[in-house]
Amino acid sequence: MYRYFLKRILLIIPTMLGVILLVFSIMSITPGDPGRQILGSSAPQSAVDALNHEFGIDRPFLVRLGDYMWGVITRLDFGESWRTRQSVFVEITARFPTTLKLSMMAIIGEVLIGVPLGILAAVKQYSVTDFVSTVFAMMLGAVPGFWLGLMLMLLFGVILGVLPTAGLTTPAHFILPLLTMILPGASGLLKITRSTMLECIRADYVRTARAKGAEEKSVILNHALRNALLPIVTVCGINFAHMLGGSVVIENVFSIPGIGSILVNSINLKDIPQVMAITIMFSFTFCLVMVLVDIVYSMLDPRVKAQYQAAGKRAKKTVKGKVAA
Amino acid sequence: MAKELLKIENLKVIYKTDMETVYAVNGIDLSINEQETLGLVGETGAGKTSTALAILRLLPDRTARVTDGKIYFQGQDVAEMDDTALREMRGGKISMIFQDPMTSLNPVITVGKQIAEALALHNHDNKTKEQIEERVEEILELVGIPGNRKNDYPHQFSGGMKQRVVIAIALSCNPQLLIADEPTTALDVTIQAQVLAMMNELKEKLKTSLLMITHDMGIIAQTCEKVGVMYAGEIIEYGSVEDLFEGKYHHPYTEGLFNSIPNIEEKRDRLEQIDGLMPDPTNLPKGCKFNPRCKKCMEICKEVDPPVYQDGEHKIRCHLFSNVNQ
């Protein structure tokens, strides 16, 4: 089985090479030349040409691609930012920890809020708790993160005036951005927990557990929940990916010096190497999280574990499709 | 006379959804004595499983409701039991073998732990963990599974083996009453015979009463002492196995059931069948519930609920015998 996971981790490499190829190709279809866009329309043509030459974009696509890939593979070199003329890692290493920290805290918050409420809603189906939490989850699912942030800002920062609304300097500063990140994800988690729990509560093995004389609490937690965890874990993984993307927006709303704000800046300033590096970085994190989800799967469900063991022995198929499904 | 263990009086169960009301059990009476085996036989949807679930109060609480009747276990009203008493009864005094072994076991817990759970829940003589583990192996071996397989998960067992595990769970706490709900339906014929033989043997050994629910007359003949034939939520014929298999009079439905079993000694072109289907349980016919399918149906059958003809312990709920001298 460890062989399987090793293979799963190694499989990230071709996927990431594919991602690099994809992102590089997308970034190369820019109409017009970057030099002109950076320097503006009034700059002399010679200066534009010089800048283009400096960035190496006057060379053919395949040469640039080969060069970039070679740099990545041999030296893990993702190039220099066109704006700061420093390695793209300077900005990333300075800012990624903030984003990661926020996302981690948010995913934990999501689980702590979404899962228990989902269980409660399922156990007390058609009760007031169920109704209220389902309606809230439904509404929150349709709220764009940035607007939720703005509304929270309006409520707590402007009307009540109790919480700071910009930056990330004190613990109090974390509250609003975290709430903004947690609430939509938690509502999704609540929905999936509720529906899988409803399914599991009606399963035959739960009836068997009741027939044994088990207490209701144990029936719900030991029997139903353990079986419902699989889809919950999947949704957590997907939520984490969403959160990485969403953090770009939230960081802009709350002026948080994370990686998201630098990404938007870089896009506006046409700093293509920086945009590529950040996108690839996020994708890499996403892939790692998905492998982690797989590993957690096998710990939760012996059937999946058996499958992986078989797959590890055969060492043949990828399980990629299953992860996304 | 043997002591009465379970008594059901006029039990009625309905399933209510937004759309319709299903009348699953419509007033049945039965009783089981200690160390006795009662069979309930009938088609799918006759209300057998609902009756069994009602005994353990395991009916799905959102849709199902017991609208009338009483269930007494050892003289105690099941509906009046508090949580502790109910849990003590479930698994401890009455345990149940479910229909489908494929889905009755929790897929993410080892079978050993699933058996141990039942033992730990009804641990009256304060067994230690090690003793419980020992007992788990003992029970597994009792049902014919090597004890060292207790650390395996359900998906590693075949269907027949899973049913043995289910039976092991049910027997682990030496219940006074075992309810077996179609314990062999999901199994191959060869495995069926093994499982039945094993259950018979265990029943003798552990002196357990058994409520055997099945649609198979053969199983009834093999295992039961008394039989109730259920149709549309009613017991339409009740008696000892002898009454049922050799008695003079029968309910037309029971006759139909027997006629649809192939007989090796008789030469026939094709098997007889009971025409039609079970009545729609949301919309049961007036009078005798069997009247739309009955070959001997009379006018009165469509209007009046049939009386009970009684000959000793043999009871038949049919108009045909209302004029027979009792």
Next chain:
Amino acid sequence: MSNTTVEKKRAMRKKSRMAMILRQFRKSRTAMLGVCILCFFVIFAVFADLIADFDEKAIASNQDARFVSPSLKGFFSGEAHIFGTDEYGRDIFARVIHGARVSLSIGIIATSCAAVVGGLLGAAAAFYGKKWDFIIMRIMDIISSVPSILLAMAVVAALGANLANLLIALSFSSIATYARLVRSAVVTLVGQEFIEAARACGSSDFRIIVKHIIPNSLSPIICQMAFSSAGMILTAASMSYLGLGIQPPNPEWGSMLASAKQYIWTYPYLITIPGICIVLSALSITLIGDGLRDALDPKLKD
């Protein structure tokens, strides 16, 4: 129950599957609520030009009427700013309904493009098998390894920020979902007995596809389309908020919010109204999607 109701029930069963689905759908109160809200938006979006002139009301600035609070004053003379005016004195109501036009078309167009392109790719992968299947699905794996909003941002970063590029970006980033969905639907269907049976009866491939595969694989795709058009509206708004979508002064809910953010302390209605529009439109589509899912696949209903 009397005989007539039984008759009715029988007649009902005979009705086509489509009618059954519609009946199921209409029975869901939340889905009907969604339809009502969405219709409301659609009506305003369609007749936006009749209700408020685009250039005059939604674009041109009017320095005399900056930051007029929402009120019904002058409602009958057509002078009212029921949602108030913004920092350029533009009528928010006019901008909101023209924004509805943009948002709803983004939802519909981007979803349809993604579904068609992704669906064709998925179907091709399933039909042509082995080599093509491998190539197409690996590419889809790679596309879905990039969080979708980031992929959309990358596309916009490369192409530039405007409506057309936003549409391309949004559809591109959700192609993989549809490719997977269609592929798995087709693959499982092709192996199934009733397809074999149809083939054995001499049906042509075309007939099999039209009569069996499409109707049977449609329901998950329709549900996915409903849910993803709600998602598209949200993503489009987020992108515009970041300045990566519709550019000002064009009215779009997200970009309206972006320019309103600086007035959060003084004129909070500026950020409230467009946001409510986003939520209501996305919510209505989600409700419809839920209703459709329940109607199309009763098994999934709780």
